[in-house]
Amino acid sequence: MHAAFIQSLAAAHRQAAAPLPGPAFCLLADQLLQVLFPERIARPLGSTDAIEAVLYHWQTELAELLRSVLDAKAADQIAATCIEGLPPLRELLLRDAAAIVAADPAAQGSAEVISTYPGFYAIALHRFAHALYQLQVPRVPRLLSEYAHTSTGIDIHPGARIGPSFCIDHGTGIVIGETAVIGAHVKIFQGVTLGALSVAKHLANIKRHPTIEDYAVIYAGATILGGSTVVGSHSIIGGNVWLTESVPSHSRVYHRAQIHVTRSEDPTADITFSI
Structure with missing residues (x-):
């Protein structure tokens, strides 16, 4: 094989950005939805201590993953900001679920919408991805939007x-x-x-x-x-x-x-x- 071609590939590999831990980010997004909405979790959390521990672990894991695209200080700050933003995020998503229930005669209630409707799932992942987009996190918001796209067939840009x-x-x-x-x-x-x-x-x-x-x-x-x-x-x-x-x-x-x-x-x- 031509030596110049091999050298060009080697240069491209040296210059490539570090790969994103894509599956880990997607798993973390799903875990967040399970904490926010017990309808999506197999075994609902039974105490405030359990919920607090899970959210602390989630924040720590998010900060660690964000270090793949940000420096440590920025990653920690953004993870903390995301945790602070969970109450309004959940309220916003509950309003989305209620709107779907009100508009769809087939919907049997918010629990069904939250646990099974692809439209709600796509909206939920978008709202999380959009929050990261507004915080100027590189690459990750688009990764989450493409994860939702693959899962639902709904393509919403995080912006x-x-x-x-x-x-x-x-x-x-x-x-x-x-x-x-x-x-x-x-x-x-x-x-x-x-x-x-x-x-x-x-x-x-x-x-x-x-x-x-x-x-x-x-x-x-x-x-x-x-x-x-x-x-x-x-x-x-x-x-x-x-x-x-x-x-x-x-x-x-x-x-x-x-x-x-x-x-x-x-x-x-x-x-x-x-x-």
């Missing part, structure tokens, strides 16, 4: 800003970009894309993804693109809509498809559909 009482119904195929802003009490169905119009690489720091205001509903398969695109509050975006311009509050936006149904006079013939 996306999502308000309280967020409801994802079904969820498979949802894509929410880095600079998307979502208000309170928003409901999104499967296959929705909140994406960017094509921009040059040097414009990466501008707002590229849409804003969805409070109480909007976006139905399956809708695609909404562009950093200046705003879906006004209380609007409904119908299934399969392609939207690249803003709509005011209380709008109804839908894709009109004409469907014709014909049937042969022969009662044994198949029904045919055309769109």
Whole structure:
């Protein structure tokens, strides 16, 4: 094999960033959800001492893992900040669970949503990843978002800003970009894309993804693109809509498809559909 090629590979390996302990970070995120929500743990913790001990261990483990991307002082500070942020994080996630229960007739209660719904799980991991993103932790937030993506089929960039009482119904195929802003009490169905119009690489720091205001509903398969695109509050975006311009509050936006149904006079013939 060519010696120059071997040398180039050796140089690349020497310059590579240290590998992330990815499985350990993902396991830690799952452990956090189990502490915050006993619905997700096999054996609920029975005492305040047990909970305090588990949270202390979690903070210590998080700080240790963060040392793979940060210096020791910064890792300790961020782990402590995460622990301090757990009460509002749990409250925010409880509001998300309640929103899903209220919006989904099939949901039997918050316990079912918290323990089994992929939409809730994706939101929960996003809110933790977003907290780390805001603290400017490198690489780890994206690792957690991709873990949620692999587990649920829901792809939310950790930079996306999502308000309280967020409801994802079904969820498979949802894509929410880095600079998307979502208000309170928003409901999104499967296959929705909140994406960017094509921009040059040097414009990466501008707002590229849409804003969805409070109480909007976006139905399956809708695609909404562009950093200046705003879906006004209380609007409904119908299934399969392609939207690249803003709509005011209380709008109804839908894709009109004409469907014709014909049937042969022969009662044994198949029904045919055309769109």
